[in-house]
Amino acid sequence: MTEPLIFELSSPTRTTNYIDDGDVPARDVADLLPADALREGLELPEVTEPELVRHFTRLSQFNYSVDTGFYPLGSCTMKYNPKVHEDVASLDGLARVHPLQPEATVQGALQLMFELQEYLAEISGLHAVSLQPAAGAHGELTGVLMARAYHRHRGEDQRRIVLVPDSAHGTNPATASMAGCRVVNVKSNARGGVDLDDLRALAGAETATLMLTIPNTLGLFDENILEISDIVHHAGALLYCDGANMNAMLGQVKLGDLGCDIMHLNLHKTFSTPHGGGGPGAGPVAAAAPLAPFLPRPLAASRSTTGTVAYYLDYDRPLSIGQVRSFYGNFGVMVRAYAYIRSLGPDGLRQVSENAVLNANYLMRRLKDVYDLPYDRGCMHEFVLSGRRQKAAGVRTLDIAKRLLDYGFHPPTIYFPLIVDEALMIEPTETETRDTLDSFARALIEIAKEVVDKPELVKTAPHSTPVGRLDEVTAARHPILRWSGASERRKG
Amino acid sequence: MPEVRQQLKYTKEHEWVRPTDDTAVVGISDYAQEQLGDVVFVELPAGGTEVTQFETFGTIESVKAASDLYSPVSGTVVEVNAALKDRPELLNQSPYDEGWLVKVKLKDRRELDVLLSPTEYDTLIGSLE
Numbered sequence: 099m100t101e102p103l104i105f106e107l108s109s110p111t112r113t114t115n116y117i118d119d120g121d122v123p124a125r126d127v128a129d130l131l132p133a134d135a136l137r138e139g140l141e142l143p144e145v146t147e148p149e150l151v152r153h154f155t156r157l158s159q160f161n162y163s164v165d166t167g168f169y170p171l172g173s174c175t176m177k178y179n180p181k182v183h184e185d186v187a188s189l190d191g192l193a194r195v196h197p198l199q200p201e202a203t204v205q206g207a208l209q210l211m212f213e214l215q216e217y218l219a220e221i222s223g224l225h226a227v228s229l230q231p232a233a234g235a236h237g238e239l240t241g242v243l244m245a246r247a248y249h250r251h252r253g254e255d256q257r258r259i260v261l262v263p264d265s266a267h268g269t270n271p272a273t274a275s276m277a278g279c280r281v282v283n284v285k286s287n288a289r290g291g292v293d294l295d296d297l298r299a300l301a302g303a304e305t306a307t308l309m310l311t312i313p314n315t316l317g318l319f320d321e322n323i324l325e326i327s328d329i330v331h332h333a334g335a336l337l338y339c340d341g342a343n344m345n346a347m348l349g350q351v352k353l354g355d356l357g358c359d360i361m362h363l364n365l366h367k368t369f370s371t372p373h374g375g376g377g378p379g380a381g382p383v384a385a386a387a388p389l390a391p392f393l394p395r396p397l398a399a400s401r402s403t404t405g406t407v408a409y410y411l412d413y414d415r416p417l418s419i420g421q422v423r424s425f426y427g428n429f430g431v432m433v434r435a436y437a438y439i440r441s442l443g444p445d446g447l448r449q450v451s452e453n454a455v456l457n458a459n460y461l462m463r464r465l466k467d468v469y470d471l472p473y474d475r476g477c478m479h480e481f482v483l484s485g486r487r488q489k490a491a492g493v494r495t496l497d498i499a500k501r502l503l504d505y506g507f508h509p510p511t512i513y514f515p516l517i518v519d520e521a522l523m524i525e526p527t528e529t530e531t532r533d534t535l536d537s538f539a540r541a542l543i544e545i546a547k548e549v550v551d552k553p554e555l556v557k558t559a560p561h562s563t564p565v566g567r568l569d570e571v572t573a574a575r576h577p578i579l580r581w582s583g584a585s586e587r588r589k590g
Numbered sequence: 591m592p593e594v595r596q597q598l599k600y601t602k603e604h605e606w607v608r609p610t611d612d613t614a615v616v617g618i619s620d621y622a623q624e625q626l627g628d629v630v631f632v633e634l635p636a637g638g639t640e641v642t643q644f645e646t647f648g649t650i651e652s653v654k655a656a657s658d659l660y661s662p663v664s665g666t667v668v669e670v671n672a673a674l675k676d677r678p679e680l681l682n683q684s685p686y687d688e689g690w691l692v693k694v695k696l697k698d699r700r701e702l703d704v705l706l707s708p709t710e711y712d713t714l715i716g717s718l719e
Contacts, residue, residue: 496653513654568654574630575678 105581108143131488172480172511173525175367183434190211197425208409211398214436223352228393230427237362237381238273244392245307257306265314290473291320301333311340315515317480344368347449347478359386369435389449391417453528454479464539468546480525492551495520501559505541592621594712595686601706607662617690621715626652629681632674639667669693
């Protein structure tokens, strides 16, 4: 049932070229390029157009996406994105503007950027927003560079340590390293929050910032956020909040009110824009008033003269860390986020977080008797189960995840966060019905029974997918990255 | 039960160190390799690199996760286990012998005193099980 490689379908002289020769005289490529740029013996696949179309269509049908099924991948917020956003983003007036057009001819686009900045500032409870960063981790890097610039400006360039709780997003320590800082881990307490004594001991005159993922990767809102904020600020450091999980808090709490100085938002998670390969993404950064001068430039701004409002790009920001992305960021993504915020409104956005939290708690209660729940308290948008009971029976979390494929579900995130043994990190998101949650819960409960009754079935899963269990270890240790099977080409 | 080898010193981050005269061999414990699962890649410092006690000196990647390696001692790397480049599985098969990571010329032998004894390390991993 597997699909051959396009190279294996190839047969010499087959072609997809239906276009007539042009009326421009053909030149030999060897006359046009220097000898060292020419290569002989390139094995490009030769197939007919129907073979080509069928091959790639079949591959696309093997794909699993949120448009085909439930996708509870913890920490990733794989929610359904309304299709109307795509219509809006492809409107000519938005899709066909050029970044170098005179400002007077792109007032609508600038107004959209300006208003989106204002909305995100309102939602985060912070003073100003830059839309430039092109992804969440890019937003983090921007934020940490701003923190460095802020301390340097105040004559405290020695503040180069970034504190990162062990329940943070994995990108946080990577970001801090990229920004030239040293990472120091902060422990979690027994309730899954930041260990305050550890934080007190670590925060000091060399601390640049604490990077707090909130809610954290256990799906827990840190109850001690105000005290955390006090400890960090008392040490002269800043509180950076990783707002990637903002879909748990929309309209419920403004992190700026709780002492957050800088935060980033992931438009592709919270504000319903495409993920990953379907991107590009956007990771806007919001800053409290003292940090706002350090935001990347330009920001979209407005001025009012004789009663009419005009929008422009403000480059006059002398303390700015500079530009972090070509032009102004990924505009098409901003359009979708703007459409999402405007179509839902304040009540709708509040409903988003309520549903995200309700769905996660519902699923958590349905599963907590069958799988271990190391941090047993009300969760936010996601929760983390442990497969240690199943591991004791000889079946690992990886096997359970693979078996879920046979039930038609995308598996949750596994083995993360690292502080939970055999972790299953489940984020249902706010866009799922109770029926979907129930059928997913039934599948996981059924698999837990199979672990006891038919362990081999689980350990050798998946059984119903185009390919079975892949040898991930050999694939990682001895990867074969290039097809070289000319002699093995499929016959007939 | 994972093996805790005698005559070694351990860190809370599950590295071991075997000191000789003025050098020490560094690796990861049996418990660590068991928790990581199949190791697929190890990134180690080049010979001559300075390492600092309890700070990261490399990365270890398994099918589950990428993790930092923390140096149990300060000093200069004098030898790196080249076999791991092609056979990272040695870390799973033989964490205390063939799967060693680096040899370090010790800067200060007194640093060894703050490391865990085999008994203390055994108690630590017992509490994690």
